[in-house]
Amino acid sequence: MPIRFRPRSNAVHAGCRAARMQRGSCRGLPGPVVVFAVLACLLLAVEPALAVCERTGVQLQILGSGGPGASAGRASAGYLVWIDGVGRILVDAGGGIKQRFHASGADLGDVALLALSHLHPDHAAAVPALLWPRGATLRVAGPSGSGLFPSLDDWLTGLFGPQGVFRVLAGRLDLDPVTVDVTGGAVEVWRDGDVRVTGIGVPHGGVPAVGYRMDAGDASVAFSSDQNGSDPAFIEFVRNVDVLVVHLGRAEDATGRSVELHASPSGWGALAAEAGVGRVVASHISTSSPRVLADSLGYLRESYGGPLTVGEDLLCVAVP
DSSP states (O other): OOOOOOOOSOOOOGGGGGHHHHHHHTTTSOHHHHHHHHHHHHHHHSOOOBSSOOSSSEEEEEEEOBOSSOOTTOOOSEEEEEETTEEEEEEOOOTTHHHHHHHTTOOGGGOOEEEOSOOSHHHHTTHHHHHTTOOSEEEEEEEOOBTTBOOHHHHHHHHHSTTSTTGGGTTTOEEEEEEEOTTSOOEEEEEETTEEEEEEEEOOTTSOEEEEEEEETTEEEEEOOSOOSOOHHHHHHTTTOSEEEEEOOSOTTOOTHHHHHSOOHHHHHHHHHHHTOSEEEEEOBOOSOHHHHHHHHHHHHTTOOSOEEEOOTTEEEEEO
16 A cells, blocks of 8 residues: 555653752862762652553653763664553654664554654654554654755655655555644644644754643643743643653753754753643753763752653653
């Protein structure tokens, strides 16, 4: 069966709040002492998450917790939402996600929605590898296009269309794209009973990008995508969400283009606090340095006092 396109116009500790002080007090200490202090602070600053996904309720599994550069062996961005023991919603599919997906025990045939936040390789490069054995219908959500960035429809056609680079898949896939107009408001991209996924455009420099929110009964989880955190509409979009996944794409003192693309750690903390988020999951960790990571967590903690989990590949978090 050829690719079927149906475009839509819709188109833990309180003490570690002083992590910044800890950073300053470490100056002048021997390197090993600094690393030990940073790691100790990091362990105090976060609460443990589940190591194995439960078979009931809603679970968020982090398939890839890394960023585009060196990330201490983490796979690139990817998240799987389990509902009553079935992996139903896949958000992003960066490099390394295929291996993590299969290691999770999920079945690709159970995934009903692939929600792509944007079309950077560290969020979408594994899509062809994941879909290679797939035969069932799959809803795919993603952003509208702009400038150098194709729309979701054009991107999928370029990969899997009759003249696409992976046209060997053109007769196997049955894709149902839903394009989110990143210049508009929040839109529904998928629904099944009381499970609903909505998307909204988020500011990521000039890159069209989408943040997502999943509501299933009383449980809710949202994904920030890469963004600079400057749009108040996103605060309302994630208001009172049980779990918010934020992307630590830059250091607090970053300058230049990174500031246009990514929110600062302190900015994420302030946003989560204002939105009344139940738990923050810090992911898209773009460093291999425990010291830099702990520093970022300290800045985030200055404004946000709720539960905080540091993402790790294949980690599961109960929602709520």
